[in-house]
Each structure stands twice: as structure tokens, then as C-alpha cells.
Amino acid sequence: MIPELGHFALVLALVLALVQAIVPMIGASRNRLALMAVGRPAAQGQFFFILFSYTCLTWAFIQSDFSVQLAAANSHSATPLMYKITGVWGNHEGSLLLWAMSLSLWTVAVTVFSRNLPDAFVARVLGVLGWVSTGFLSFLLVTSNPFERLLPAVGEGRDLNPLLQDPGMIIHPPLLYMGYVGFSVAFAFAIAALLSGRLDAAWARWSRPWTTVAWVFLTAGIAIGSGWAYYELGWGGWWFWDPVENASFMPWLLGTALMHSLAVTEKRGAFRSWTVLLAISAFSLSLLGTFIVRSGVITSVHAFATDPKRGLFILALLVIVIGVSLLLYAWRAPRLGGGGSFSLVSRETSLLGNNVLLSVASASVLLGTMYPLFLDALGMGKISVGPPYFESVFIPLMTPVVVLMMFGPFLRWKDDDLAKAVRKVAPAFIASVLIGLGTAYAVDHVTWRTVLGLSLAAWVVLASIQLLAGRITERAGAAMGARLRSITAAWWGMWLAHLGVGVFIIGVTLVGSLESHVDVRMQNGQHAELAGYTFTFRGVRDADGPNYDAARATIDVTRGERAIATLTPEKRLYLAQGMPMTEASIDIGPFRDVYVSLGEQLEDGSWIVSVYYKPFISWIWLGCIMMGLGGVFAAADRRYRRLAAREATVAANQRVA
Amino acid sequence: MKARSKRLMLVGGGVALLVAAVALVLSAFQQNLVFFHTPSEVAEGKAPTGKTFRVGGMVEEGSIRREADGLTVSFAITDTARVIPVSYRGTLPDLFKEGKGAVVQGKLEADGTFRATEVLAKHDENYMPPEAAHAVEQAAKAAETVSQ
Numbered sequence: 012m013i014p015e016l017g018h019f020a021l022v023l024a025l026v027l028a029l030v031q032a033i034v035p036m037i038g039a040s041r042n043r044l045a046l047m048a049v050g051r052p053a054a055q056g057q058f059f060f061i062l063f064s065y066t067c068l069t070w071a072f073i074q075s076d077f078s079v080q081l082a083a084a085n086s087h088s089a090t091p092l093m094y095k096i097t098g099v100w101g102n103h104e105g106s107l108l109l110w111a112m113s114l115s116l117w118t119v120a121v122t123v124f125s126r127n128l129p130d131a132f133v134a135r136v137l138g139v140l141g142w143v144s145t146g147f148l149s150f151l152l153v154t155s156n157p158f159e160r161l162l163p164a165v166g167e168g169r170d171l172n173p174l175l176q177d178p179g180m181i182i183h184p185p186l187l188y189m190g191y192v193g194f195s196v197a198f199a200f201a202i203a204a205l206l207s208g209r210l211d212a213a214w215a216r217w218s219r220p221w222t223t224v225a226w227v228f229l230t231a232g233i234a235i236g237s238g239w240a241y242y243e244l245g246w247g248g249w250w251f252w253d254p255v256e257n258a259s260f261m262p263w264l265l266g267t268a269l270m271h272s273l274a275v276t277e278k279r280g281a282f283r284s285w286t287v288l289l290a291i292s293a294f295s296l297s298l299l300g301t302f303i304v305r306s307g308v309i310t311s312v313h314a315f316a317t318d319p320k321r322g323l324f325i326l327a328l329l330v331i332v333i334g335v336s337l338l339l340y341a342w343r344a345p346r347l348g349g350g351g352s353f354s355l356v357s358r359e360t361s362l363l364g365n366n367v368l369l370s371v372a373s374a375s376v377l378l379g380t381m382y383p384l385f386l387d388a389l390g391m392g393k394i395s396v397g398p399p400y401f402e403s404v405f406i407p408l409m410t411p412v413v414v415l416m417m418f419g420p421f422l423r424w425k426d427d428d429l430a431k432a433v434r435k436v437a438p439a440f441i442a443s444v445l446i447g448l449g450t451a452y453a454v455d456h457v458t459w460r461t462v463l464g465l466s467l468a469a470w471v472v473l474a475s476i477q478l479l480a481g482r483i484t485e486r487a488g489a490a491m492g493a494r495l496r497s498i499t500a501a502w503w504g505m506w507l508a509h510l511g512v513g514v515f516i517i518g519v520t521l522v523g524s525l526e527s528h529v530d531v532r533m534q535n536g537q538h539a540e541l542a543g544y545t546f547t548f549r550g551v552r553d554a555d556g557p558n559y560d561a562a563r564a565t566i567d568v569t570r571g572e573r574a575i576a577t578l579t580p581e582k583r584l585y586l587a588q589g590m591p592m593t594e595a596s597i598d599i600g601p602f603r604d605v606y607v608s609l610g611e612q613l614e615d616g617s618w619i620v621s622v623y624y625k626p627f628i629s630w631i632w633l634g635c636i637m638m639g640l641g642g643v644f645a646a647a648d649r650r651y652r653r654l655a656a657r658e659a660t661v662a663a664n665q666r667v668a
Numbered sequence: 669m670k671a672r673s674k675r676l677m678l679v680g681g682g683v684a685l686l687v688a689a690v691a692l693v694l695s696a697f698q699q700n701l702v703f704f705h706t707p708s709e710v711a712e713g714k715a716p717t718g719k720t721f722r723v724g725g726m727v728e729e730g731s732i733r734r735e736a737d738g739l740t741v742s743f744a745i746t747d748t749a750r751v752i753p754v755s756y757r758g759t760l761p762d763l764f765k766e767g768k769g770a771v772v773q774g775k776l777e778a779d780g781t782f783r784a785t786e787v788l789a790k791h792d793e794n795y796m797p798p799e800a801a802h803a804v805e806q807a808a809k810a811a812e813t814v815s816q
Contacts, residue, residue, distance in 0.1 A: 246759070355678055367682060371689040378697060393704035393802060395722060397773075400700035404693050530758055532738035591762040610759040613738050621759050 014079050017067025018158040021108075024060035024115075025148040027053050031118075032141030035134035039207075047130050050137035051122040057144065058115040065112050068157050069099050078164030081105060081157050087170035087587045089558040097180045098171040103321070104157035106184065110301065111147045113185070113192040114140065121196060121221075128217060135203035136196075143195055146328045154321045170558060170587030179239030187232030187259055191297045193225025194262060197269065198294035201287045202336060205343045210283050215276035218290070220646045222273060226266045227642035233259050234635035245593035245608040247528070247623040249631060252401045257380045258300030264373040265293040268366045275362050279351040279424060282359075284344045285366070291336045296373070298329045303380065354426040361419030368412045375404045406460070413467045413516070416509055417474035421481075439477050443469035456524045464520025471513025475506060501648035508641025515634025521627035528624070530610065534617040542624035544605060545569045551618065559583045559592070564618060566607055568598060580609045580620075604628050702773065706803035708810065710776065711750035717776045720785075723752055724771040725803040732766055745772060745782075747807035754782045761789040 031053035038046025068081070072095045077083040085102045086095050099105040118140045125133045151157070200218040204210045236256070241249045250256065269289040276286045302325040353359040379396040387393055422432055447466025451457045482502070486494050531539040533548040540546075547567040554563035561583040568575040576598035583592040595608040603626045610619030704722045705715040715721055723745055731744035742755045743766075754772055764770055764787060774784035 245762075355674055355681075360678065363682070364685065367685055368689065371686065371693065375693040375697075378693065382697075393722075395702045395704065395773075396697070396700060397702055400696055403696040403700065407692055408689060530739050593762055608759075613734065617738065619738065619759060 013067050014071055014076070014158040014160065017064040017071075018156065020060040020064040020067070021148065021152060021158075024057045024064065024111075025145065025152060027057040027060065028141050028144040028148055030141075031057060032138055032145050035141075036138035039131040039134040039138070042131065044130060047134035050134050050141075053141070054115070054118045054122050054137055058112075058119045061108075061112050061115045061148075065099075065108055068105060068108065069096055071158075072096065072099050075168065076164075077166070077168050078161055080159045080161040083161050083165050083168045085169070085171050087168045087558055089586075090168075090170055090176070091557055093178075093181065094171055094176045097184075098175070100184050101171050101175045101180065104151070104155045104159075106188075107147065107151050107155055108157050109184065109188055110192060111144065111151060113188045114144050114147065114195060116189075117193055117196050117225075118144070121199075125217075132203055132207060132209070135206050136199045139199035139202045140195060143199075143332070146331070150321075150324050150328065154324050168587070170585065173559070173583065173585040173588070173590050173592045174243065176558075176585075177239065177243055179235060179243065183232060183235045183239055186228050186235060190225055190227075190229025190232050191259065191262060191300060193221070193228055194266060194269075194290075194294045194297050196221040196225065197290045198336075201290035202339065205287060205339050208343065208346065210287065210347050212277050212280055215273050215286065216651070219270070219273050219277060220651050222266065222270055222290075223642050223646040226263070226270055227639050227646070229259065229263050229266060230635060230639045230642065233263060234632055234639070237635075238632055241628075242595050242597055242606075245595050246621065247526075247595070247606045247608075247625055249522075249628065252379070252398045254380050255300075255304050257376050258296075258303045261373050261376050261380075262293050262296040262300060264369050264376070265289055265296055268369040268373075269293050271362050272366055275359055279353065279359060281351050281353060282363070282366075283347050284340075287340060287344065287347075289366075289370075291333075291340065292370075295329070295333045295336075296377075298325070298332055299377075302326060302329055303384075351425070353424070356422065356427050356429040356432070358419050358422040358424050358427075361415045361422055365412050365415050365419070368408055368415075372405065372408045372412075375408070376401065379404075406463070410463065410467065413471060413512065416512065417471055417478075420478055420505070420509075421474075436474065436477070439473040440470060443467075443473050446473075454521075454525060458524065461520060461524040464516055464523075468513045468516040468520065471510065471516065475510045475513065479506060499648055499650065500644045501650065504641040504643070504645030504648070506641070507644060508638045511634045511637025511639075511641060513634070514630050514637055518627050518630030518632075518634060522625050522631070525626045526624060526628075528621065530619060530621050532613065532617050533620045534615075537617075539620070539622060541622050543570055544575065544624065546607065546620070546622055548618070548620065551612075554581060556583070558587065559585045561594075562609070562612075564609055564620070566596075566620070568605055568607075576605065578605070578607045580607045582609045582611075599629060601629065602627060704802075706806050707745055707747045707750045707752045708803075708807055710752050710782070715776055717778065720773065720775055722771055722773045723754075723782060723803075724769070725752075727764065727766050727768060727770050729766050745770065747803040749807035749810060752782050753780065754784050756784040756787055758787075760787055763789040765789075 031050055034053070035047050035050035038044070038049070068079075070076075071079040071082045072086045073092065075082065075086060075088045075095075077086075081102060081104055085098045085105070090098065100109045118137065121133070121136060121140065125136070197218050200214065200221065204214045233256075236259070237249050240251065241247060269286065272282050272286040272289055275282045302322065379400050383394050383396055418432070418436060421436055444466045446469040447462050447464075448457075450465045450469075451461045454461075482498055483491075483494050486497060489497070527542050529539065529541050533539065535548060535550045537548050538545055539548075545568070547569070549565040549567060551562045551564045554561045561581045563579050563581045566578045566580070568578060578596035578598060580596040581594040583594060584590070585592060593608050593610075595606055597607075598605040603624060606623035606625055608621045608623075610621060612618050702720055702722055704724065707723060707725050709715055710723055715723075725745045725747040728744040728746045728751060731742075733742050734740070735742070740755060740757045741760060742753065744751045744753050746752070754774075756772070756774075768789065771788040772782060772784040773786040773788070774782055777783055
């Protein structure tokens with residue numbers, strides 16, 4: 012009964028999505044307040060029904076109701092409760108329902124936080140979001156009904172894929188989806204602005220916090236996914252250029268470009284058409300990502316579905332979204348007019364340069380991800396594009412991005428003197444090249460990659476210090492506290508996020524240059540050496556869990572006479588699917604991780620043990636945290652609330668008049 | 669400088685940047701493509717020697733052997749028609765098993781052995797790497813053509 016209720020609620024949600032898609036749009040074009048006002052309750056009601064439906068599905072998983080096909084295929088009565096709940100999104104249908112729920116949540120957020128925006132604009136935004144939601148809900152209902160019954164019911168479920176039975180599964184997918192889907196709000200704002208022909212600084216200011224928050228979610232989601240892969244896949248890699256990772260990375264790159272382009276549109280009125288195009292592209296790439304992940308066209312951990320009908324449906328959805336928005340763009344954009352002019356040497360130019368580079372980078376990822384799929388679809392042979400391609404593209408493309416990223420903030424808007432600006436940053440720039448060279452010598456790894464990476468990181472750090480010092484000494488005479496208080500949250504956000512990029516580069520460079528790894532065959536009491544650490548094998552005992560059997564090894568790590576850690580890597584066998592799994596054990600440190608995973612047991616009773624030394628790897632995620640926090644600061648800037656309040660008063664006065 | 673020539677320079681600079689970036693991407697792309705071959709193609713000498721490529725198929729039953737060091741593994745990949753010997757040093761994926769699908773990436777040695785640097789297996793029990801499935805399918809098709 013409960014699954015049927017969930018199914019029914021989903022149908023009601025679709026009806027409300029259609030109402031939300033059509034009625035406020037008509038209201039906006041005819042200027043009828045009563046029709047526009049339908050948008051908010053429709054969106055909120057829709058959220059209620061999707062949430063209800065989602066709860067029903069979760070209930071089927073918790074109760075181990077194996078007459079529901081999805082639960083039978085992805086859960087097991089012995090699965091820990093946490094993974095019964097998260098198992099709901101560990102499959103095609105459930106994760107699409109999560110997609111629809113994130114979209115609905117964002118829409119409700121728009122209805123709550125947009126009270127100060129013009130009614131017609133909000134009506135159009137909700138209308139666009141309603142159409143997107145209609146597309147996804149009908150996709151769910153037509154091709155991927157999560158409440159499909161399995162009759163007769165089976166006695167026991169097949170359990171969730173063991174790779175997904177991990178704390179990472181609890182937070183990674185929801186965060187990633189909140190980020191992915193969050194770009195739909197920026198998209199809806201852009202389409203609404205195109206429809207109304209009002210593409211001005213106010214529009215950019217309204218879009219900015221939404222875009223930034225979506226970007227923060229996406230950053231966090233990607234970073235957690237990367238950390239999860241690092242400890243779960245058992246060989247210590249943190250990024251694989253897997254098509255699914257790329258699918259989330261492409262919108263991230265364009266989203267980053269979009270945030271910066273919106274800043275220019277808000278402050279200077281420039282780049283308007285470009286900003287709209289970015290908003291459309293970022294969301295299109297989110298949809299493309301969903302297509303890649305959910306259509307089963309790729310080989311990946313994430314590929315659940317292999318039903319061509321589903322792939323076709325998403326592809327059609329994708330074509331409609333991109334087609335309609337580009338048509339609208341082609342029709343409206345020429346009438347938007349240019350923005351404020353700026354000279355060759357200005358902050359606008361530096362932001363434009365980075366925008367172009369980020370877009371090219373995103374396109375290069377798209378090429379590497381999609382080209383093999385195209386060739387395959389056309390029957391022209393099978394190829395693969397691996398990490399070497401992406402690495403050889405990313406280093407040259409991102410180097411100028413990082414240089415410009417720290418140079419831009421030293422430039423004034425509109426017009427600046429190049430010679431003066433260069434003189435200002437030259438000492439820091441030269442110093443960072445020297446630091447890069449010196450550090451590479453110090454760690455005894457002088458390759459151009461190491462030198463380049465360390466120099467760029469030093470440049471980011473030095474320029475950040477100089478920027479902050481300049482900002483503080485700007486208001487000479489004022490007290491230190493007053494000077495610090497005069498800096499806006501948005502500025503701190505920018506500063507911290509950019510510094511985070513530097514920290515990230517330190518991690519990537521050092522782990523890339525200095526990591527080491529050895530596979531050894533070990534028996535009780537045997538030793539292995541790596542990077543100055545001694546690993547002593549202390550035997551293996553049974554450590555069975557609720558739904559798996561496991562062998563747990565004990566390995567003592569010492570450095571000279573000093574005990575460092577006792578690591579306990581496991582080899583598990585998940586019973587429902589008979590699937591083996593490797594659980595690595597890591598001693599995490601601020602300057603290095605020591606990582607051990609168990610291979611297989613050999614006939615003589617010894618084990619193959621993989622030992623990794625990963626210097627500075629945590630800095631990769633520390634950098635991501637700083638970027639994400641930077642985004643939080645930027646979105647929390649007082650100015651948005653103050654301006655919102657002022658606009659509300661203006662709007663209220665207009666209504667009275 | 670006049671406004672128009674300034675604009676020209678800006679656009680020209682942007683286009684030059686774009687062209688350089690695209691050229692970089694395309695050349696990197698050209699150099700780093702990894703092609704896929706079926707065991708039959710490799711056995712017929714259609715695969716390049718000294719260049720990295722991928723081979724996919726099933727791991728032949730009874731073919732997995734460990735060398736004395738315990739770390740080097742040799743096994744054979746088959747598309748049911750032809751068999752390619754593979755040697756690999758390192759840890760195998762959890763789901764690597766005889767009779768199941770696998771894809772290996774590496775180079776072909778002069779003696780006909782495929783030296784793998786990477787071994788990919790399936791991600792769960794009911795899933796076969798599409799490349800491996802493709803190889804077996806091709807071999808089956810070829811067999812049909814021959815028998816007709």
C-alpha cells in the first residue's frame with residue numbers, strides 16, 4: 012500500500028509541476044497577479060508530494076519490503092540501517108528521485124528567499140523551474156518508476172553494492188546533486204531575464220548568491236567524492252578522470268566561470284550575453300552529466316542503468332533544454348546591448364581571460380569524455396582517453412588561470428596602467444619562481460612539473476599576503492579593528508577561495524612528485540620499508556560484520572624507534588552478492604598519509620600488501636574546503652541582504668502607489 | 669589608442685588565446701588516444717607493437733598463475749576465438765576472476781605477450797565491461813561467418 016501511495020504522490024507532484032510551469036508564465040506575460048501568485052503554492056505543494064513519495068520509498072527500504080523491486084535489488088535485511096536509507100539513492104530510479112527532490116528543494120528556496128523580487132520575474136523563474144521539474148518527473152514516471160512491484164516478492168534482497176556501503180555514500184550524492192541541480196536556479200534566472208528582456212545589474216545581483224551556493228555544494232560534493240575514492244578504491248588515487256567525475260567537473264569549471272562573469276555583470280554591466288550563455292551551458296552540462304551517468308553509456312562505478320530507452324529520454328530532454336534556450340538566446344541576446352566599456356588593461360580583461368580559459372578547459376574535458384562515446388555510437392571503433400590527455404591539457408591551461416587569478420585583483424576596474432600594476436606584483440612573482448626552484452631542490456625532485464607547481468603555489472600565497480596587506484593599509488590612520496571590519500565578507504570569500512587554490516596546488520604537486528608505493532608479500536612478523544617507515548605484519552584475524560565476512564590484518568608502522576600507528580586494512584566478502592572488497596587503512600597526518608591495503612592471500616598463507624606514502628595529500632582537500640568556505644563567505648555578504656531590504660521597500664512603495 | 673582599435677586588440681587577443689588553447693587541446697588529444705583491440709585482432713597482428721592499447725575479453729579458465737615472487741601474475745584473455753597471454757605486476761582488482769570479463773591496458777611485447785600496466789574488472793557481479801562484451805560478440809560473429 013505504501014509504495015502505491017508514494018507512486019500516487021509522484022503523479023500529483025507532476026500535476027503540480029505542470030501547473031507551476033504554465034500558470035505563472037501566462038500570468039507574467041498577461042501581467043495578472045493572481046495567476047503569478049499560483050507559482051509559490053504550486054512549488055511548495057510539489058515539494059511536499061515529492062518528499063512524501065521519497066519517504067515512502069525509504070520506508071520500503073527500511074522495512075525490507077522486497078516486494079518493491081528497487082528494494083529487492085539494492086537492499087538486504089542485514090544491511091545496516093544507515094545503508095538501507097542511503098541505498099535509496101544507490102541506484103538509477105532512487106537517485107533520479109533524489110534529483111527531482113533537490114530541484115524541488117531549490118525551487119522552494121526560491122519561493123522563500125525571493126519575496127523582494129518583482130512578481131513577474133519570480134513567476135517566470137518558477138515557470139522555468141516547473142518545466143525542468145516536469146521533464147524529470149515524467150522521466151521518472153514513464154521510464155524509471157521507483158515503486159515497481161516485484162511479484163511474487165523475494166525472500167531476501169540482493170543488497171547494496173558493497174562499494175557504496177560507506178559513510179561517503181551518506182553525504183556525497185546529496186551534496187553533489189544539490190550542486191548539480193542548483194545551477195538550474197541560475198539557469199532559470201537567466202531564462203526569465205531573457206524572457207522579460209531585463210538583463211541588468213539587478214538580475215546579476217539576484218543570481219549571484221544562488222550561483223555561489225550551488226557552486227559551494229558542487230565543490231563539497233566533488234571533494235568528498237574524491238576523498239571517498241581515495242580511501243575506498245584501495246590504491247590511493249584521488250582523481251581518475253573517470254567520465255562520471257568529469258561529468259561533475261565540467262559544470263564546476265563553467266560554474267566557476269559563471270560566478271566571476273556574474274561579478275563583472277553586476278559591478279560593471281559588462282559581459283551580459285556571455286553570462287547568460289554560461290548560465291545556460293552550466294545547466295546543460297549538469298543535464299549532460301545526468302545523461303552520461305544515468306544512460307549506461309559508460310563503464311564506471313556509477314553506471315547503474317543500461318536501458319537504452321532511458322538514455323534516449325534524457326537525451327531528448329537535453330536537446331529540448333539546450334535547443335529552446337539557445338533559440339531564445341539567439342532571439343533576445345542581440346537586443347540586450349553591451350555593458351560598460353573597459354580598456355585592455357583592467358580587471359574586466361583578466362576576468363574575461365580566465366573565463367575563456369575555464370570554458371576551453373571545460374570543453375576539453377567534454378571532448379575527452381564524449382568523443383569515445385560518439386565513435387562507439389557510430390560504430391567507428393572503441394577508444395579510450397585516459398589521464399595523460401587530461402593532464403597534458405590541464406597544466407598549460409590552468410597555469411595562466413592561476414597567474415591571472417592573483418594578478419586580476421591588483422588591477423582596477425575599467426582601466427589601469429600595466430607598467431604600474433606589473434611593478435606592484437613583480438617582486439612577489441619573481442620571489443615565487445625562486446621559491447618554486449628552491450623548494451624543488453630542497454625536496455630533491457627537480458622536474459618542470461614540480462618547479463611549476465610549487466612556483467604557482469608560492470605565487471598564490473605571496474600575492475594573497477600582499478593583497479591582504481594592501482587592503483589593510485589602504486585606510487591609513489584608522490584603527491586596526493576598524494580596518495579589518497571595513498573588509499566585506501565577499502572580499503574575504505574571494506581571498507580565502509583563491510588561497511585555497513594555492514593550497515590545493517601544493518597538495519597536487521607534492522603528492523604527484525614525491526609519493527611512493529610498493530607491493531610486498533608478507534607473512535607474520537615480516538617487515539617492509541618505504542620512505543623511512545617500517546611496516547611490520549602482525550597477522551590476520553577474522554572481523555566479520557553484519558552482512559560481510561572479513562579478514563583484518565594488523566600492521567605496525569614505525570619510524571626508527573618511534574611507533575607511528577597500527578593500521579588494520581581489511582579484505583571483506585559481502586555475502587549477498589559474493590563480492591570481495593578492499594578496505595584500506597590510513598594514518599592521516601598534516602604532511603603525509605601512510606596508506607595500506609590488503610591484496611589477496613597466496614597459497615602459502617602470506618598476503619600481498621600494498622603500501623603507499625602520500626606526502627601532503629590532505630592539502631588537496633584542505634584547499635577544497637577553503638574554496639568552499641570562500642564561497643560561503645561570498646554568498647553571506649551583508650550587501651545582498653541590505654540591498655534586498657532596500658528593494659523590498661521600493662517595491663512595497665510602488666505597490667502602494 | 670582609439671576605442672575601436674582597443675576593441676580590435678581585445679578581440680584579436682581573445683581569439684589568439686582561444687586558437688592557441690584549442691590547438692593545445694587537439695594535439696594532446698591526438699597523442700593520448702588509447703585504442704581498443706579484440707584478442708582476435710591482436711592474434712592476427714592488427715594491433716601495434718610498442719604502443720599502448722587495450723584488450724578486452726574473458727579471463728581464460730585455469731590460466732591465472734603467480735610467479736615465484738608472488739607479485740607478478742600471468743593469465744590469458746580470450747574472446748572465445750583467440751587467446752592472448754598477459755603478464756602483470758601489481759595488485760589485481762577485487763573482482764578479477766577466471767571466466768569473468770576484464771580489460772587490460774599496456775603494450776604488446778615482441779614475444780607476443782601483452783605486458784599490462786592496468787587491469788580493469790567489472791564493478792559488480794552482474795556487470796560486464798562493455799569492451800569485453802564487445803570482443804566476445806565480435807568473435808561470435810566471426811565464427812558464424814566462417815561456419816556458413
